[in-house]
Amino acid sequence: MFDLLSLFFLFVIFIVSLPALIYSFSYLKGEYSAKQIFLAQVLLCVFILSMALVVTVTNLIAFLVSWEIMSLVSYLLVVSDGRNEKSVKAGMIYIVMTHIGTAFIIAAFLIMYKYANSFDFIVIKSISSTIPANTKNIIFLLLFFGFATKAGVVPMHIWLPYAHPQAPSHVSSIMSGVMIKTAIYGMIRFIMAILGVTSPSWGILIMIFAVISCLTGVIYALMVKDIKQVLAYSSIENIGIILLGLGLSMVFISFKFYYLAVFSLIASFYHLLNHAIFKGLLFLCAGGVYKATETRNIEKMGGLIKKMPQTALFCLIGAMAISALPPLNGFVSEWMTLQAFFLGAFNASGTMKLFLGICASMLALTGGLAAACFVRLFGITFLAKPRSNHANNAKEVSFSMRFAMFFLACLTIVFGIFAAKITGIISKIAAETAGVDATSMKFPFDSLSLTRGAGIWQISVPLLAFMLAVFTIAGFVIYRMFGAGQRIYKTWDCGYYKLGQRNEYTATAFSKPFRIAFNFFLLPYRRMNKIRESFYHVKTFAYETHTVPVFKRYIYSPFVIWVFKSAKFMRRIQPGSIHLYLGYIFVTLLALIIFVHKI
């Protein structure tokens, strides 16, 4: 089926996979043998193909098959450098979680098949109105939890921060750029297009989960030291934002505000597209930095902007885009989502206004925290003095990697400035998925802001970008005109001791205020011990802190322990005495005979 929704997702898949492929040629050259490289490339192509299949297939079974292939191949890619034990563990968690998700999806498909007794999407769509309300809710819940596990929505996000960092960078850029989006595609296709949204409670549920995953994702992104884990957590946050837009459009559809539903769907699709681009870019930069410094711990890096200027520039563009700074594409989609909230609030009734208000403010909070997180990431990795000799003698990465990054960076800028035309196309897609004819609707694409008062100029991205450009030049001219020259000298070190690279602010230090502000959720652990030469002189000072992985500690570990405990308890069924075994047979026989008329 090649309707607009599938074409859009195909576009998203290929726009991220292409640079990743180019990137992978030189990225893998280093530590793998020729055969392994070939295998990795083949797996990559199969992975991209399976994602393309997932998005275009029209039959439930074919969907499940390609879904399975996608999960398995991505598992293989995650554990591709099987040498270190962490990647095997990450792969294990990943494969278990995806299969739990697929189990939910299969359950939902079976119920749908029961009503439609055919596997084809169109047939199911045609009979979807006959499905009774509460079964529809059950199907929705199953589908949502199934796809949410794959998309990394919060309670089920546990695998994402483990799986993505372990995979090679170009693979994790595709995985977090696009693979998560196939789960979103699944949600849109099955819940909106096929099942049809009836009650607003669905949208509200999705929005609640989205807000939680936004906040958790961004707070953990602030706390983590591994560069790729930061990006993985920020993918959770961006998935939250996309789901926020999606939930909003579902709420509007159930309230029959079709104009707003299409608008928020545009915002969500556009953010999905932008996130695929700038997250892919950031992962490629992370890969470049990993290749240059052989480490992923940002506290060991620093000063890379002088050694790797181009990667630094591209990473800066990516960081600006993801923290929604004006001229770039991240800003446009987040700006549109916020506006969707405002317009929604204007039309919605009573408590809905308050709920939308809270969601909008949480979204703004996430935006602020995301900006903080990426300032920290960019600042600590690229700026100031290098903190380890690896970082010291880092060299610029090869041309094909830089070209891939350049391609994606240009895309972020292009998608930012020419947002108006692109949203024009996306509005058709959104209209078709929401099942509404949007020909009558006029979205003020040029201005991208919807106001009550007509006739007043509205700010639009190209106008904003133009103004910023003009004023930067003006500022530069002023800067050039005045002043009496420059002098290069050491950084200010209060005058008496030589400022080393150990005085710089590290990532943990940068996130300290956030750790204290959100300690009710992060439960930070802190240990300090001072070895004192004498009462006054402290010889050495050890400081250790980490945050408690709340979900893992309080939800997943107890569950896993319980499962194994009950399995051990199960072993007592087989104690070895033959009398007991015969007793089992006799008891089953007796039970069956007694209850025979019930069966």
Place this chain on the structure above:
Amino acid sequence: MLLAFAQTILFIAIAPLLSGLISKIKNNVRMRKGASVFQPYYNLIKLFSKEEVISDTASWIFKITPVVVFASVLAATILISDFLSLNSAGNFLALIFIFALGRFFMTLAALDTGSSFGGMGSSREMFISSLVEPVLCLTVFAYFLNGHALSFCSVISAIALFLVTLAETSRIPVDNQETHLELTMIHEAMLLEYSGKSLGLIELSSHLKQMILFYVIAWIVVPVNFSEFLFLGHIAVIIAIVIAVALVEVALAKMRLFRVTDFLGFAFVLGMLSVVCGMLGA
């Protein structure tokens, strides 16, 4: 178009005057003579003529930050001027994001020089600004819900915005502007490495930013369009805000950094209150 351009020039001119006025009032209240109202202008002129010292570890980001900050603030002034008036949610929101752009580059530049002051300043600045954003968004939300009328809801959102401006423009309860004591300075810590004309540019942009925020509060409270020459109401409100800020600066002492969450939490609750009132049409 021309009017808008004249407005921006006017804003740039008046902005430093406001800070001078605030310090003048503070000194008078403390029974001191204090520097003249035009002291900020003298500072700027002096700075623009001085030589600039740049640290060796700084990269090109350090050099372009003053220009970017200045450009973003100028764009913000255009935004609130008559050319793109504030009564559309899009413009108001864009304002928040433009401030975010300026802050992003400022914090990066602070980290760039590699001194622990810069790191401390940027981390705290980011911490406070991320707590400010939801309140800003809520006030925009309430304003947009309530429409352009003076009502209970718009007054509360103005107060919330006032608290936020105290945080944004690093006034006393959140951050102390004058001090160089590394424990207390947030905004100052980021500018530490700057000197000469780049410092001048950044000082000018922070004055301008302060001016814009005061004007926004005035805009919410006085429901009249700038061009109707009834903006005397705006000037009156701005002067009232200036006096209020000066009094707050004198009366209160700087809060511990982690009390700021409660301070901004209170602002957030005020914002919520204004949304509720807007919702009930109060």
Place this chain on the structure above:
Amino acid sequence: MQIFFILAIPILLLAITWLIKDKKILGLFTCLAYFTVLALSAWLLKEVALSAQTKSFFGLVYLDTLSVFFIFVISVIALAVAIYSVGYLRREEEEGIISAKKIKVYYLLFNSFCLSMFIVPAVNNLGILWVAIEMTTLISAFLVGFYNTKQSVEAAWKYIIICSVGIIFALLGTILFSYAFSISGLSKSLNWSDIAPVAHILDKNILKIAFIFILVGYGTKAGLAPMHTWLPDAHSQAPAPISALLSGVLLKTALYAILRFGIITIKGVGFAYFSKLMILFGVLSLVISGGFILVQKDLKRLLAYSSI
């Protein structure tokens, strides 16, 4: 017609193993024999399955698609095991675990085991079906106890006792079936081909009880959940090729018997009864074996539980 050759070949092999002394030729012969059996069963499958007509020879042998399919499955696994056991036994002998004479005993038992398994799907009379399954149990008990260690004898003993008890209940079920058939006024016969078409007139109550006995009886042989206790011990102690044959095919033959009676009960009592019972045992087996698989350390026991 092919069915006679399929049954004749194992008997022939039994004789040959008695005569030939040299192990290599014996192994080769067994593999060749089972290859021909596979070919014959494939031919039979094509003939019966595609043309969907049943063949029955003078009342005793009854072949329809179900039984031909089972014969084919058994012959495939039997060939594989035959080939595997050649190398396996040579290795065992080198390590001195078993003496040369034991290999001859192994082949004797292996061939008779396959013979009895081939009879099960072929036979028409339900009584003979019971006797054939009883024979498979007895022979495979020897095979499980082949190594004559403490564990393997214990496993064999448990295997033989539990399966015999199960099979006695199955016999009880068969008797009840024949009773239900006889009181419905028709001639007294236990042939499946006579009972099946006329199943709907049988007395519902007795059919239900009879099917429960059959299910518990043959269920023990098929390793369904509460009665599976012998399976992990027997499979972990038997030599590898034999436990492959055991869990690969023997459980299926028991299931074949349950299916035979199931068809009658479906016609007699209706589908819901049959499916509820099957789902009940299925879920029970899944849950119990799932629990064990998680904490199992011994590889062969793990495989045994997975076959449950």
Place this chain on the structure above:
Amino acid sequence: MKELVLIGILVSTYFMVIARRIQALIGHFRLQSFFLFLATVIIALTEKGADLYIIAGLLFIIKVWLIPYLLNKTIKRIKAGDNIGMTINSQLSLICALLFTFFAWTFSRGLFSGTSQTGISIIAVAFFMVMAGLFFMVFRITALAQVGGLLVMENGLFLLASTVSGGMPFFVEIAIFFDVFVSVVIMGFFVYRINKLFTHIDVDKLSHLKG
């Protein structure tokens, strides 16, 4: 006349349940098989079926003479003491036996409401023998007691088959007899092997394979 034989079978099973020594168990089994032989002869007379005579004769040869002889031989050979090893003492097992009779009687009355009164009582006895056989296997320790239990269940089924549907087809009966005989031989062989390996034949000590 038929009732007399039936009571004989019932009483012999009770004797078996309370037997403490294996020798006694086998003796009572022999008695029970003999009564069973008498029952088949009576049915053969009423049904005038020629093959029933052959079956009765076969029953007599295998169950009354050959199997007990074999079991006694194995007992002599394994020299593992004569005690049957009871987990439940004989009084309690007798009460269980009575309970089983009552249960078997209610069960067969419920299921076979169609047939005549004597038919029901025969079926009840048959079911009781099956349950008694299972009782032996679950609550007796030595392996031979378990073999005895199996044989009792076998007898019960034979009784049920011959009375309920006038006996199974002739060929099947022969096959079942032959099968029972082979299984007893094989179990005897295994008991001998267990005795050689474990120097005792207590089944509940055979519990190394766990979990």
